[in-house]
Amino acid sequence: MKKWMVLILMGATAASGVNNFFGIPILAEPKDDINAIIQNLIQGEYEKSGEHLRHLATTAPKLAKSIKLSDFTIPCADCAAEKDPDCEACNGRLKVIDSPALDYLQYKFDSAIEEGEKVEVAWRDAKKAFDIRKKQVPGRKVFQGTIIQIGQDAFVIKGVEGDIFNLMGCVTAGAQVGQPYVGYYWPMPKHPYTYTDGAGKSKTVKTYTLNLWWDY
Numbered sequence: 615m616k617k618w619m620v621l622i623l624m625g626a627t628a629a630s631g632v633n634n635f636f637g638i639p640i641l642a643e644p645k646d647d648i649n650a651i652i653q654n655l656i657q658g659e660y661e662k663s664g665e666h667l668r669h670l671a672t673t674a675p676k677l678a679k680s681i682k683l684s685d686f687t688i689p690c691a692d693c694a695a696e697k698d699p700d701c702e703a704c705n706g707r708l709k710v711i712d713s714p715a716l717d718y719l720q721y722k723f724d725s726a727i728e729e730g731e732k733v734e735v736a737w738r739d740a741k742k743a744f745d746i747r748k749k750q751v752p753g754r755k756v757f758q759g760t761i762i763q764i765g766q767d768a769f770v771i772k773g774v775e776g777d778i779f780n781l782m783g784c785v786t787a788g789a790q791v792g793q794p795y796v797g798y799y800w801p802m803p804k805h806p807y808t809y810t811d812g813a814g815k816s817k818t819v820k821t822y823t824l825n826l827w828w829d830y
């Protein structure tokens with residue numbers, strides 16, 4: 615075998631990755647461990663998440679110290695109004711691992727890494743965006759109304775009590791004016807909306823979101 619071929623083969627072996635006892639690539643970078651922590655939590659593999667956090671402690675000790683697996687949970691929205699010891703969503707723990715919430719956290723983290731942010735900064739900013747929404751979770755309420763206007767990812771809804779509000783974070787494809795609409799929403803007090811009716815009269819209405827885990 616020619617010498618250059620041997621070198622290429624050796625290189626290929628090294629690049630295929632050497633895993634530790636837990637199947638974690640020894641060369642995993644901090645960003646890979648953070649992604650693996652999130653992915654394993656989504657899949658219910660809590661022990662694997664813990665191993666990745668321990669691995670992170672060997673490559674980025676300061677960053678790892680700032681992360682606890684419990685930080686990745688969100689309050690149980692079903693128990694927000696009234697704590698239910700038999701709650702099926704949280705088993706009475708009042709906290710849940712929520713896939714859409716973790717997908718959002720991962721999306722914020724990955725986007726920041728792709729923009730060239732350092733892993734510490736990317737994590738700090740992603741966590742901040744996650745925590746802002748996490749605080750809003752218990753504010754969930756039920757609405758019932760009719761679609762009176764269709765916007766981009768948003769509807770204007772007339773509630774059953776005659777109140778008009780803007781609803782963001784909606785899938786608008788296939789929706790029709792006059793269609794009844796029921797669901798859970800969260801208030802967005804910092805996003806008032808100017809609604810103009812058919813007669814051209816404008817007024818400021820409240821905004822809510824159907825999807826908390828969304829950039830608005």
Ligand SMILES: [Zn+2]
Nearest residue numbers: 690693701704
């Ligand atoms: Zn609950």
